[in-house]
Amino acid sequence: MNLSAEEKNRYARHLILPGFGMEAQLKLKAASVLVIGAGGLGSPLLQYLAAAGVGTIGIIDPDRVSSSNLQRQVLYGEKDLGKLKVEAAKERLLDLNPHITIVTYPQVFDKKNAMKILSEYNIIADGTDNFPTRYLVNDACVLAGKPYVYGSIFRFEGQVSVFNLLLQDGSRSPNYRDLYPTPPPPNQVPNCAEGGVLGVLPGIIGAMQANEVIKIISDTGTPLAGKVALFDAAHFTQHTLRYKANPAIKIEELIDYEVFCGLPAQEQLPSIDAGAFKAMQKRGDDFVLLDVRTPPEYEVDHLGGILIPLGELSDNWHQLPNRQLIVVHCRSGARSAKAVALLQEKGFSQVYNLEGGINAYRDLD
Template sequence: MLNKEELIRYNRQIILPDFGVEGQEKLKNASVLVIGAGGLGAPNLMYLAAAGVGRIGIIDFDEVSLSNLHRQVLFKTSEIGRSKAEVSSSRLSDLNPNVDIQIFNEPISSSNALDIIKEFDLVVDGSDNLPTRYLVNDACFFLGKPLVYGAIFRYEGQVSVFNQTDQDGVKGPNYRDLFPTPPPPELVPSCSEGGVMGVLPGIIGSMQANEAIKIITGIGTTLSGKLFLFDASDMSSRTLNITHQENNPLTGDDPKLTVLIDYEAFCSVSSDQPIIRNISPKALKAMITSDNPFVLDVREDYEYEIANIGGTLIPLNQLSDRLDEIPRNDQVIVMCKAGGRSEKAIRLLEKEGFDNLVNLSGGILAWQREIDPALKVY
């Protein structure tokens, strides 16, 4: 039952044709879990809270950083270093005190996903990595929860609705009908590697929130069974059909997946590739003190100018043309911002015959945490 304050707050929504008080009460009685409070999560959280969703869960274990602020509009410069989940909770409560905010300041994993997700009516995925996308998809499938999917890269975004049961009781496609298995990691660069237009997550995240509201209220037609593609560079869009696939390990002709698995391993490189050796920041620091190791930094020029530890800069996209600058006989420590690009660099160099490569675990972000907290990392 809506009180007087709520009737006024949501008036412009309530007067919509086919929405009314009934639609608003459905939102008030609903619960939504948002995975990630970053670029996609921020607009989702703001619009779902503003719309009057009764209970919103936020799962995010990251902290606000300077490089977040051009797209993650929930946060302010003064909040750099603070927990994204806690800041988001405070901001949403200020936006709409009628909403119950529940935060999970921890990574979602195979050990906690089912327990967390089962307490919510639907899930909105604002994550930015393949292991989490497969994990959340599979958990939602096992629990019978609809999932609103979104993804962004550079100027392009995608939105869909997975695992939604229609009025006839037929369950729609899920993420594995689109991607039964993950592509090689080197073909899936993150936003930190490929960049993203700042307004794009706002556009795609708002579309996700729109789908969530439609699922809850039953108004309109959702993107279940469809993949919406948007290109911000020329404002073009198209919609593709998604159908149930025979090789889907959850629902196909021979479903083999019945429990949550190790999704980091599932999305990692194939088993026929050599294991990448890693070195910790502390071990590298000791090596630098006692020796003079060759440190290969594969970030971009502007990143190096912001913060570096004195390594040799060869951006990832220039490696193939500058192989003669990298020693083959001495050990080479490869580093980037967080460890993803350096692993890709190692795979590329291995194909060129290098067998003397070690990855700096966690990249310069880990170096800042463990060795030099005063280092101003973007």
């Protein structure tokens, strides 16, 4: 494998970089990286990997670009609204660097497809924002023997680490379960849609992730294996903590990660898809629509439902009629699934989750 004259010119600053040079650049060209999630973290991560010359980049994300993404997901613009994120990302990345290959997966990353997709890549980088997927990514990487470059953000704070890295002695570095053996209680740590995030923060953390990926591929510097970097954008402080592997933790198979994280298994919940729900509206069926997003989200776009944020539902469920059909929705269907499970516990028998949330509903327009 060699670089063309145009590639040598493109990567000139890498080629003259002491300790990097042609050997490292060729390693980048030969490498394949899967990025799970093309949102806030995925936007800078993907752009820097593409610009650096990583030869094959896989992108998995089922969502479409919405206007609320543009505050932090700088991979996209107004012209991309409504497009699948993976397709909009591919177009932008190939414009940035036509010498690479982009593979897209417009689907959810789950335990059914995880091992097959991971098998095609050298390194896995996680840009997701929920605990079930993080544990799934970690366990799949451990079982597949793949290094996992982790990043997470919340409001003004972010974290970066490298899990399951192959070390010189043939062992693997600690994994996500060594750092976080058990997930937090449900609803204790909201995602960005619920808790908000400073727009520039995913740019910082995503760039850090890209840095770790490039270091691993090129065998440059010291990766964050066995260490987690904590960054606070509000006070501009950074700390690096060390952690060790826990020999008592064994990962032998993929499990039900929603249940592991204390969430309802969505396939076991009563649900309705966006098309059927729209048909109900057109027929004028008698039902109550419950929106469990936050007030700021509701102000941006809503379907006219009753607004009771998920975090307030346990104290306000009595406002809902128990004997009437209730359809619950959020942005993507995750929070509404929790709400349906909560209402079932309170004795509601005719409550349904809107699959895909308001995103799926708007996709029908």
